[in-house]
Structure formats: C-alpha cells, structure tokens
Amino acid sequence: MSDLSNMIAANADWFYLVGAILFVLTLRGLSSPKTAIRGNRFGMVAMAIAVVTTFFLAEGPVLWLIIGAMVLGAIVGMWKAKTVAMTQMPETVALMHSFVGLAAVAIALATVLHTEQQHGAVARVELFIGCFIGAITFSASVFAFGKLAAKSWAKTLVGGWVKPVQALLFIAMIAFGAVYFVTNSLPAFYAMAVIAVIFGWMWIAPIGGGDMPVVVSLLNSFSGWAAAGIGFTLGNSMLIIAGSLVGSSGAILSYIMCKAMNRSLLNVLFGGMGTSAVSAGSDDGAPKNYKAGSAEDAGFLMANASSVVIVPGYGMAQGRAQNAVKELYELLKEEGVNVRFAIHPVAGRMPGHMNVLLAEADVPYDDILEMDEINSDFASTDVVLVIGANDVVNPSAKDDPTSPIFGMPILEVTKAQTIMVIKRSMSTGYAGLDNSLFYMDKTMMIFGDAKKMVEEMVRSINGAGH
Structure with missing residues (x-):
C-alpha cells in the first residue's frame, strides 16, 4: 500500500493533468444532449481520479472522518438523485451551490486558524477572496433555493433603502478584509465573513422572480470560483482547474x-x-375578453394541421406533463403532422430546464429547436401549443416600450395561424406581467392541469379515429 501511495504522490501532477483533461471533455460533452451522458461519465472518472490522488497526498489524514463523510455524502446524494422531482430541480441545484460556498468558507476559516502556518501577503489575499466569494455564494444560494421553492422566508426586498444598505455592507466587507490583510487580525477576518454572508442575502433578495434563472446560472459560476479559491488555499491544482472551468x-x-x-x-x-x-386583465382597469376552449377542440385542431409547434414552460414541469406531451408528439407524428418543440433560453426556472424535461421523456433531439432556429418558422406554422409558458411568449417584449421586458427576445408565436395556451388560470407568469397574447382573437385558452389537458387531447385524437 505504501508503494502505491508513493507512486501516486510522485505522479500527482500527471494524475491531475489527466483529470483536468477529462473535466474539459465533460464540459464539451454537456454542450449537447446527444453527448451529455458521455460527458457526465467523463466527469465522474475525473472526480474519482482527483479524490483518490488528493487522498494519497494528504499528510496524516483522519481516515474515519474522511471515509465517513464520503459515505454519508454519497448516500444523501444518491437518495436525492432518485427522489427529487423535476419540478424541484432548480431549487436543488441552488441548494447544492450553497454547500460549495459553505465549504469554501469552512476551509478558509480552518486555514486562518492554523496557527502553525504563517500566511504571507498572497495567501491572505487568497483567503480573503475565497472566503467572501464562498460566503456570498452560500447565503445567496440559500435565498435562491427559498425563492424557487416558494418558501415564506424568502421574501423579495423592495424599497429605496435596499441599495444603500447593499453598498454599506459591501464597503464594510472590503474594509474588514483590508484590515485583515494589513494586520492579520482574526476578528477582522471573522467580521468580513459574517458581513459577506449578510451581503449575499441582501444582494439576491431584491431580484425578482423573472430573473431567477440568470441568478441560478451566476451562482453556479460563483460556486466554481469559490472552489478555485479553495484550491489556492490548499495548494491543489486540480481544484483550481475544476473550479475555474465551472466558474x-x-x-x-x-x-x-x-x-x-x-x-x-x-x-x-x-x-x-x-x-x-x-394583475391579469387590469392594465387600464377594464376587463379583457379571451376565448376559452376545451382539450377536445385543441386535439381536433392539431390533428388536422400540417405543422404544430409546442412551446413548453414551467407549467409543463409543474404538471409533470412531459411524458404526456411525448405521447401527443408521437400521435401527431403518426398522422403526418410536422411537430417540433420551441425552447427559449430562459424558459423554466433554471438554464436548460425544458431541455432536461424533454430529454427525460425521450423526445428526439432533432425536433427540439432553440429560439433562433424556430422563430422564422412561426409564420408558416398552423398551430402553436403553449404549455404553461408566459413571459417567453409575451408580445409586450416587442410592442410595449413601457413593459419591464421590452427588448427581450421572445418566441414569436403570434405569427402562427392559431395559438392555444394551456394554463391553470389567467394569473400572471413568474415575472408578474400580464400577457396580451392571451387576449388575441386567434388565441384559445385551455384551463387546467397541463398533464390532464394533454392527456385529454390525446384521448380526443384517438377517439376521433385519427
């Protein structure tokens, strides 16, 4: 065993290089649904190499503590992977980011408290940056988790006092960090860490729900930089590389x-x-008229169309309707209908949310098109079926200069001949904005649970003898 340890320690840089290459291949694989599984496997192998190599490099490791933590983490991770619902994936990802940030803070604190080690100027800068990025990532990710999970304690902060408080917290964090850098003062370091935690919460709390997908993506980046900071603190090149790639x-x-x-x-x-x-239908205080239809009406229209585009949104995730949508897709394909899916980059609650759901239902990748690929085809599309999407198809982004989302590229479904929208009610979307699409003459609203409505559409098409 000692020979193996010596061999791994002597060739650690080579093992880390192999791991780094595999991590790069991981990102390359994750760039496409077709290669995502292979990319994940590369990542698993790379992480195994990194963990094993680091384990043999450690000086006097406490085996029971390390192995116990790894086993416990593996059990919890596998349990969550098997039990978490797809609708809960965004908040789960945000919560995982918080653990990376917390780990960065814990390692920075442990390093600072290591009295036998003298920290030079460069090390103090690394500790300061790694700790405050980790602390901000931790608290901001916890808030994002609460916001996405609709927790009562994750309240959006509003008011003119918010930005001045944010500025004061940021200045105080930097000031205490500077004091630590100059004097090596532990109280200053503790104060900086505590303020960074508060600042992370205050920084994310005022951001509205419509921007939360971007926040989740940014926190993913922060978790990577926090991991890279840990790598500098520990002198671990593999962690620096992996963290930088994620960041x-x-x-x-x-x-x-x-x-x-x-x-x-x-x-x-x-x-x-x-x-x-x-509020829906209350722009000028006057009620708006909309047309409501049934799932049977929708099934008839789609079965007799030559082209159909399905636009999934969070409502599909919430209703767990992806498998029913796949059945509808296959049924229409059998009838000779050209069926495709249109995906907006910020549809859902996290990056790639809709792509993941459709991949879970084994929808062919070739029929899943991004916004830039599909927008030019809407004018020649007979029927568009919008499933629980609101903001990404809102015409106000193009037509209303006073709208908060004006200028945002959208899926231009208004160009289609007929538009059908599945929603539970006329309530607003995640950005809190009404949608003029719902009141257009060629739009038919279908109220109900997404899965139930799509299943009724399938039964209607089958029952009509198509």
Whole structure:
C-alpha cells in the first residue's frame, strides 16, 4: 500500500493533468444532449481520479472522518438523485451551490486558524477572496433555493433603502478584509465573513422572480470560483482547474441568458425585474375578453394541421406533463403532422430546464429547436401549443416600450395561424406581467392541469379515429 501511495504522490501532477483533461471533455460533452451522458461519465472518472490522488497526498489524514463523510455524502446524494422531482430541480441545484460556498468558507476559516502556518501577503489575499466569494455564494444560494421553492422566508426586498444598505455592507466587507490583510487580525477576518454572508442575502433578495434563472446560472459560476479559491488555499491544482472551468462556463452561460433577455448582467443583478406584479386583465382597469376552449377542440385542431409547434414552460414541469406531451408528439407524428418543440433560453426556472424535461421523456433531439432556429418558422406554422409558458411568449417584449421586458427576445408565436395556451388560470407568469397574447382573437385558452389537458387531447385524437 505504501508503494502505491508513493507512486501516486510522485505522479500527482500527471494524475491531475489527466483529470483536468477529462473535466474539459465533460464540459464539451454537456454542450449537447446527444453527448451529455458521455460527458457526465467523463466527469465522474475525473472526480474519482482527483479524490483518490488528493487522498494519497494528504499528510496524516483522519481516515474515519474522511471515509465517513464520503459515505454519508454519497448516500444523501444518491437518495436525492432518485427522489427529487423535476419540478424541484432548480431549487436543488441552488441548494447544492450553497454547500460549495459553505465549504469554501469552512476551509478558509480552518486555514486562518492554523496557527502553525504563517500566511504571507498572497495567501491572505487568497483567503480573503475565497472566503467572501464562498460566503456570498452560500447565503445567496440559500435565498435562491427559498425563492424557487416558494418558501415564506424568502421574501423579495423592495424599497429605496435596499441599495444603500447593499453598498454599506459591501464597503464594510472590503474594509474588514483590508484590515485583515494589513494586520492579520482574526476578528477582522471573522467580521468580513459574517458581513459577506449578510451581503449575499441582501444582494439576491431584491431580484425578482423573472430573473431567477440568470441568478441560478451566476451562482453556479460563483460556486466554481469559490472552489478555485479553495484550491489556492490548499495548494491543489486540480481544484483550481475544476473550479475555474465551472466558474468560467457559468459566467458564459449567464452572459448568454442575459443576451437572450436583451439585458446586461449588471441590470439583472442591480436593476431587478418582476418585483412588482401586474394583475391579469387590469392594465387600464377594464376587463379583457379571451376565448376559452376545451382539450377536445385543441386535439381536433392539431390533428388536422400540417405543422404544430409546442412551446413548453414551467407549467409543463409543474404538471409533470412531459411524458404526456411525448405521447401527443408521437400521435401527431403518426398522422403526418410536422411537430417540433420551441425552447427559449430562459424558459423554466433554471438554464436548460425544458431541455432536461424533454430529454427525460425521450423526445428526439432533432425536433427540439432553440429560439433562433424556430422563430422564422412561426409564420408558416398552423398551430402553436403553449404549455404553461408566459413571459417567453409575451408580445409586450416587442410592442410595449413601457413593459419591464421590452427588448427581450421572445418566441414569436403570434405569427402562427392559431395559438392555444394551456394554463391553470389567467394569473400572471413568474415575472408578474400580464400577457396580451392571451387576449388575441386567434388565441384559445385551455384551463387546467397541463398533464390532464394533454392527456385529454390525446384521448380526443384517438377517439376521433385519427
């Protein structure tokens, strides 16, 4: 066993290099649903190499504590992976980000308290940055979890006092960090960590629900930078590389999502959207008229169409309707209907939410198209079926300069011949905005649970002899 340990320790850099290459291949694989499984396998192997190598490099490891933590973490992880519902995936991801941030803070504190080690200027900067990024990631991710899970304690903060308080907290955090850097003062380091936790909460709390997908993506980036900070603290090159990959990829994804919303990242983080709701049908106080139809009507229209585009939204996730949608898709395909799916980059509650749901139902990847690929086809589409989506198909983004989402690219479903929308009610979407699409003459509202309504559409088509 000692020979194995010596061999691994002597070749640690080579093992870490192999792990780093596998992590790069992981990201490459995750760039497409077709290669995502392979990418995940690369990541699993890379993480196993990193853990085993680091384990043999440790000086005097406490085996029972390390192995116990790994076994407990594996049990909890496998249990959550098997039991978490797809509707709960966004808040689960946010909660996992919080653990990475907490780990960064814990390691930074443990390193600072290691009295036998003298921390130079560079080390103090690393500890300061790693700790405050980790602390912000921790509290911000906890709030994002609460917001996505609709917890009562995750209240959106509004008012003119919020931004001054944010500024004061940020300045205080930097000031205490500077004091620690100059004097090596432990109380200053503790104060900086506590203020960073409070700042993380205060920073995310004012952001409205409409921007939460971008926040989740950004926190993913932060968790990566926090991990990289841990790597610098521990002198672990593998952790630095893996954290940097996660941090940079999360930042790129955040940029892509902001571009899809036609907004800057600073505007999302410090401007806020969706913090004030607009009641459905109450723009000028006058009631609006809309047409309501049945699932049978929808089934008849789709079965007799030549082209159908399905636009999934959070309502599909909430109703767990993806398998019923797959059945509808297959049935229409059998009837010779050209059926495709249109995905907006910020549909759902997290990046790629709709893609994951459709992949879970084994919908062919070739028929799942992104916004830029499908928008030009709506004008020649007979029927569009919108399932629980609101903000990503809201015409106000193109037509109303006073709308908070004006300028945001949307799925241009209004160009289709007929539009059908499945919703539970006429309530607003996650951004709290009314949608003029629902009141158009060629729009038919179908009220009810997404899964139940789609199943009724399938029965209607089958019963009609199609």
